[in-house]
Amino acid sequence: MRRLLLAAALAAALGGCWQRDVGRSYYPSGKVKTEATVKNNVLEGPAVTYYESGRKMSEANYRAGVLDGKSTAWYESGARKAEAGYRDGVLDGTSTSWSEDGTVLARARFDHGRLVASDAPAAEKAK
Numbered sequence: 001m002r003r004l005l006l007a008a009a010l011a012a013a014l015g016g017c018w019q020r021d022v023g024r025s026y027y028p029s030g031k032v033k034t035e036a037t038v039k040n041n042v043l044e045g046p047a048v049t050y051y052e053s054g055r056k057m058s059e060a061n062y063r064a065g066v067l068d069g070k071s072t073a074w075y076e077s078g079a080r081k082a083e084a085g086y087r088d089g090v091l092d093g094t095s096t097s098w099s100e101d102g103t104v105l106a107r108a109r110f111d112h113g114r115l116v117a118s119d120a121p122a123a124e125k126a127k
Contacts, residue, residue: 022035029049029052031054032050033049033052042064047062049052051076055074055076055078060086066085066086068087081098082095082098084096086093090110090113091110092110092113094108094110095110104119
């Protein structure tokens with residue numbers, strides 16, 4: 001019986017070590033400002049920020065507390081503002097930003113934090 005209680009206590013303690021929860025912050029109005037998956041007090045998984053209107057402002061993924069995967073931002077109108085890829089906390093892949101009307105403002109490609117190519121906006125090329 002004693003071994004069973006010890007095993008149960010150990011299992012409960014280990015289970016608590018890997019606790020996964022969703023953390024939230026709020027605007028003074030009470031509306032959700034951020035929602036993020038947290039594991040052992042470190043960002044782990046999706047994180048979303050919202051405008052006070054409730055529209056999504058940004059979305060990113062974290063692994064062990066650092067950006068890892070696609071990160072996207074939107075204007076409050078809902079138009080896409082920027083998109084970038086991250087690996088181990090540094091830019092990796094194509095990074096693009098847009099004006100609110102959808103015009104590409106800038107585009108760059110990164111290889112694990114190192115800039116390998118960038119495009120000037122179409123308006124700059126026309127000059």
